[in-house]
Amino acid sequence: MAYSNELYQQVILDHNRKPRNFRKIEEPTHVCPGHNPLCGDHITVYIHTEGDVVSDVSFEGSGCAISKASASMMTESVKGKTLAEVKKMFEEFHGMLMGELDVDQDQHKLGKLSLFQGVKQYSSRVKCAALSWHALVGALDLKTEISTE
Ligand code: ZN
Numbered sequence: 001m002a003y004s005n006e007l008y009q010q011v012i013l014d015h016n017r018k019p020r021n022f023r024k025i026e027e028p029t030h031v032c033p034g035h036n037p038l039c040g041d042h043i044t045v046y047i048h049t050e051g052d053v054v055s056d057v058s059f060e061g062s063g064c065a066i067s068k069a070s071a072s073m074m075t076e077s078v079k080g081k082t083l084a085e086v087k088k089m090f091e092e093f094h095g096m097l098m099g100e101l102d103v104d105q106d107q108h109k110l111g112k113l114s115l116f117q118g119v120k121q122y123s124s125r126v127k128c129a130a131l132s133w134h135a136l137v138g139a140l141d142l143k144t145e146i147s148t149e
Contacts, residue, residue, distance in 0.1 A: 005118065007115065008118055011112070012065055012066060014069075015069035015072040015073055016065040019068050019069075019071070020073075020075055021057060021058040021072065021075035021076070022058070022059060022072065023058050023060065025047070025048050025056055027048070028046040028047055028048055029049045030046075030047040030049065030139035030140055030142070031044065032045055032135045032136075032138040032139035032143055032144070032145060032146060033061075033135065033146075034061075034132065034134055034135030034138065034146045034147070034148070035147045036067065036131045036147070037147060037148070037149050038149070039063065039067065039124070039127065039128050040063070040064075041062070041063030041064060041067035041128055041131050042062055043060075043061040043063055043067060043071050043131050043132045043135055044059060044060050044061050044135065045071070045132055045135040045138075045139050046058045046059065046139075047136070047140065049083070052082050052083045052084070053080065053081070053083075054078050054079060054080065054082075054083070054086055055080070056079065057075045057079050059071045059072075059075060059132060066125055066128040067128040067132065070116065070128065070129045070131070070132055070133075071131070071132030073112065073113060074113075074132045074133055075132075077111065077112075078136065083140060085109075086136070087137065087140075088109070090133050090136065090137050092108045092109065093116070093130075093133055094130060096108075096114065096120070097116065097119060097120050097126045098120070098126075103117050116129050130148065134146050134148060
């Protein structure tokens with residue numbers, strides 16, 4: 001999918017208005033609250049794994065449009081993936097935000113997550129987009145909470 005600012009705006013608005021998997025998992029195998037003090041975003045990520053597969057993933061919380069939309073798209077992207085695939089996707093997403101991965105030139109499996117490439121120009125927004133991913137990986141690493149600071 002080619003990047004366009006208009007498409008990015010549409011997707012962010014859509015996921016902010018109708019966040020996917022915005023609920024609690026009653027008996028999660030992993031859970032981790034994440035906080036981005038820079039913006040005031042609070043996102044808790046719930047995961048249910050079966051073997052090494054993320055069989056269900058969800059989030060709750062409040063935050064800016066970018067943090068919510070990113071969390072919503074993160075849940076859609078990692079559901080059904082293996083833990084190894086999820087960690088690889090986190091590395092690629094984080095690399096893109098840090099400007100280390102060029103989504104047009106480098107190989108990656110980010111799919112529509114590459115829409116977030118424009119965020120790297122706005123350093124204060126990078127943590128908003130990355131928050132739910134840090135909470136996801138934090139949960140898998142059995143952390144009790146994470147902060148982007
Ligand atoms: Zn934010």
